[in-house]
Amino acid sequence: MRRFALLVAVGLLLTRSAMADDTIVSWGRDNWDQVSDTPTDTGFQAIAAGDSHSLALTSDGSIVSWGRDYGGRGQSNGATR
Secondary structure, three states, X not given: OOOOEEEEEEOXXXXXXEEOXXXXXXXXXXXXXXXXXXXXXXXXXXXXXXXXXXXXXEOOOOEEEEEOOOOOOOOOOOOEO
């Protein structure tokens, strides 16, 4: 089965894609859990990338953040804020 990326967000040393199946795929540097804490659920509508953190908008309007938590930009456990 092929998977297609609908959106791509690029940070300093990592990249994420919002896929056609409403999941997120991340790759690149993982020194602040920017890749390993990528949410595994579905229902994501949009993504954004910082240098070492990521944000995703879910279908219910909530925002999920993960990666480096410097100044409140990310959260290293993939929690919803």
